[in-house]
Amino acid sequence: xxxxxxxxxxxxxxxxxxxxxxxxxxxxxxxxxxxxxxxxxxxxxxxxxxxxxxxxxxxxxxxxxxxxxxxxxxxxxxxxxxxxxxxxxxxxxxxxxxxxxxxxxxxxxxxxxxxxxxxxxxxxxxxxxxxxxxxxxxxxxxxxxxxxxxxxxxxxxxxxxxxxxxxxxxxxxxxxxxxxxxxxxxxxxxxxxxxxxxxxxxxxxxxxxxxxxxxxxxxxxxxxxxxxxxxxxxxxxxxxxxxxxxxxxxxxxxxxxxxxxxxxxxxxxxxxxxxxxxxxxxxxxxxxxxxxxxxxxxxxxxxxxxxxxxxxxxxxxxxxxxxxxxxxxxxxxxxxxxxxxxxxxxxxxxxxxxxxxxxxxxxxxxxxxxxxxxxxxxxxxxxxxxxxxxxxxxxxxxxxxxxxxxxxxxxxxxxxxxxxxxxxxxxxxxxxxxxxxxxxxxxxxxxxxxxxxxxxxxxxxxxxxxxxxxxxxxxxxxxxxxxxxxxxxxxxxxxxxxxxxxxxxxxxxxxxxxxxxxxxxxxxxxxxxxxxxxxxxxxxxxxxxxxxxxxxxxxxxxxxxxxxxxxxxxxxxxxxxxxxxxxxxxxxxxxxxxxxxxxx
Numbered sequence: 001x002x003x004x005x006x007x008x009x010x011x012x013x014x015x016x017x018x019x020x021x022x023x024x025x026x027x028x029x030x031x032x033x034x035x036x037x038x039x040x041x042x043x044x045x046x047x048x049x050x051x052x053x054x055x056x057x058x059x060x061x062x063x064x065x066x067x068x069x070x071x072x073x074x075x076x077x078x079x080x081x082x083x084x085x086x087x088x089x090x091x092x093x094x095x096x097x098x099x100x101x102x103x104x105x106x107x108x109x110x111x112x113x114x115x116x117x118x119x120x121x122x123x124x125x126x127x128x129x130x131x132x133x134x135x136x137x138x139x140x141x142x143x144x145x146x147x148x149x150x151x152x153x154x155x156x157x158x159x160x161x162x163x164x165x166x167x168x169x170x171x172x173x174x175x176x177x178x179x180x181x182x183x184x185x186x187x188x189x190x191x192x193x194x195x196x197x198x199x200x201x202x203x204x205x206x207x208x209x210x211x212x213x214x215x216x217x218x219x220x221x222x223x224x225x226x227x228x229x230x231x232x233x234x235x236x237x238x239x240x241x242x243x244x245x246x247x248x249x250x251x252x253x254x255x256x257x258x259x260x261x262x263x264x265x266x267x268x269x270x271x272x273x274x275x276x277x278x279x280x281x282x283x284x285x286x287x288x289x290x291x292x293x294x295x296x297x298x299x300x301x302x303x304x305x306x307x308x309x310x311x312x313x314x315x316x317x318x319x320x321x322x323x324x325x326x327x328x329x330x331x332x333x334x335x336x337x338x339x340x341x342x343x344x345x346x347x348x349x350x351x352x353x354x355x356x357x358x359x360x361x362x363x364x365x366x367x368x369x370x371x372x373x374x375x376x377x378x379x380x381x382x383x384x385x386x387x388x389x390x391x392x393x394x395x396x397x398x399x400x401x402x403x404x405x406x407x408x409x410x411x412x413x414x415x416x417x418x419x420x421x422x423x424x425x426x427x428x429x430x431x432x433x434x435x436x437x438x439x440x441x442x443x444x445x446x447x448x449x450x451x452x453x454x455x456x457x458x459x460x461x462x463x464x465x466x467x468x469x470x471x472x473x474x475x476x477x478x479x480x481x482x483x484x485x486x487x488x489x490x491x492x493x494x495x496x497x498x499x500x501x502x503x504x505x506x507x508x509x510x511x512x513x514x515x516x517x518x519x520x521x522x523x524x525x526x527x528x529x530x531x532x533x534x535x536x537x538x539x540x541x542x543x544x545x546x547x548x549x550x551x552x553x554x555x556x557x558x559x560x561x562x563x564x565x566x567x568x569x570x571x572x573x574x575x576x577x578x579x580x581x582x583x584x585x586x587x588x589x590x591x592x593x594x595x596x597x598x599x600x
Contacts, residue, residue: 006063017054024067025050027149028074029247033107035078035140037129042107045081049074068154071141075158078137111245120181121238127180132209135173142170146239148512152471167472176209177235179216185228186219193224240466241499241508353588356381358399359599361558363567364581365528366393376571376582380596384565386527388430390418403427408438412448416455426457427493427527431465433474438462442477449487463493463527469515479520491523491564492516498549499533501541506552510560517562526557526566530579540578547594554598568595 008016025046032045052073060069108125111117117125128139141158144150156166186196196218203211219225360383366373367387374394377385384401387393392402404419405427406412419426431437432445445462452459467473475492482489496512498505513524531541531549540546550568557566573580573589581592588596 003064003066006057006060006066010057010060010063012058017057020057020066021050021054024053024070026244026247027067027144028053028070030144030149030244031071031074031140032078033110033140033245034128034143035075035137036081037107037136041081045074045077049077052077067150068157071150071154072158072160075137075141078140082133082137107245114245115243120233121242123181123184124177124235124238126184127177129207130180130183130209130212131173131176135176135209138169138173139177142173143239146236147242147244148240148469148508149244174235176212178229178232180207180212181232181235182219182228183212183215186215186225189225189228193222195222196225236470237466243500353593354597356596357599359383359558361563361565362554362595362599363403363527363565364571365567365569366571367573373571375586376584379586379588380571380581380592381599384567385571386427386567390415391422401425405430406452408432409440409444409448412451416451419457420455424457425460426452426455427460427525428452428462430463431495432462433464433466437465442474442481445478446481446485446487449482449485453488458490459488460491460493460525461489461522463495465495468492468494469512469519475516476519489522491525492520493525493527495528495569496526497529497533497569498531501531501545501549503548503552505531505549506556509553510556513560513563523562523564525564528567528569529553530569532579538578543577543590546579546591550591550594550598554595558599 005016005019009020028049029042029046032049033042036042036045049070053070056073060066062069108128111125112122128136131139138159141150141155145152145155152163152166156163159166159169161169186193187200196215199214199218219228356379358381362380362382363384363386364377364380364382365387366377366385374397377400378397382400384403385393386403386405388405388407390404390406392404396402402423403425404415404422406415406419407430409429416426428449429438429440429445432440432442440462461475462478464473464475468475470476479489481487494513494516496509498508500508509529513526517524531546533539541549554566557563568581569579571580572582574583576589579591580589581595582588
């Protein structure tokens, strides 16, 4: 929501104020809910926060800092609630077990149920129950930063500490979260480790920081339980692009009501009274919110936003063999070095085709040396293509540019030499931030960068799988090092995979691209993108959803001046219902037909 809306609301525009309340209620609810872990006071603290936001808005001096200001108010209310709990004898989470929300409806459970979390993302949500209050407070902000809902500067402002101190605290909190994840895994194993079973006989079953320490110590020392630490995908990757937990149904219905009241000239005092009324009505309902999750999930979300859930790494439960990648994090189904295996025949039905449209921006990623790639690329009217290789998959095709890539550390000198013979632009290393891909540190890439730079080709950054806009992330560290060493980077290369299959997905992609551009002020090449997520295997949207996304996203990408190129993942697939654009050289899939017609 733009600064103009904040200014209008500050100046008394009731419609703008209604829009702000409806927009920010879910964010505030998620911050407070996660910080208090679903305590019965969540609704009271959210109410107090929203009232303070409405009351203080006329005095807000910097409208462009509204979100940061609102988040800081929420954290102040959380801390104030915690202080009251400490000062009140025999009142608190541990003194009085009845003074909490239904354990079956705590915030972790709501996140799992409403967002349909599974695999390692579910483990992360369950692990939050084992953190102490200070870590939960920090987690509530960092979770939203990792999900793309907050910036690090906003986290720092809300914590009232320096950026360096925030980084240290976040690192320590993440270590405790990983320990809690190991505990969650170990406790879930059946049959349970006999030594672990003996330890938990005196445990009351309630997660706590004290028991996390005891049980995590066992998992580190026990040869049977230490595998709980294996194959653990970084939490920030799992959370990238994850949605906000929808607010309870009564809040949403009431929020929708504000719009109607605005028409009648409802004033700020009336809105404040209405907010109090929402939460008064909500309080009895929250006690049984688990029973209404289905209703809340289907109709109760006034706003659910993600920043694009990008493609993650291989995710598997302990003891299971990994399958296709997933975490809420962005790991892409990026191709490994090209394969020459011939694909199996597809049974996709022919699609009635709209006219193909040529665009110099529009490109495709190809699956190695599949025999009919050339025909498909030509039919697609793509302006360019690449294949994760320094050499083209087929001979020159009129009007279609091949863009070479140096994929990883093997044969860098030879690959650069081949690239010089193949094109005028060079893509840097493929997803070095993922161990399943080129798996390189920023320092390793920087040491090799002069070899790529010496090619004289126009040079794109390494294509990170996720977190291109994250301060201190892989790309940020690389770009900082490149500036310090005086290296040349001509454009930023990104991958993006969206796990939200709804109509807001193109906006989530746009926000990510805009954030990266704002950070580095360099042109952007989006060299892999599509809608997919990985939960117990790869999950794809319906064909209609993917087609709708293709149409909206390509129109958006064509209109962004700082986006120089984009390429869909992937040109060919033999599997029906995935992201493949072609099932053979002449027959586009439904998604392919939409991408073929894009770019005008």
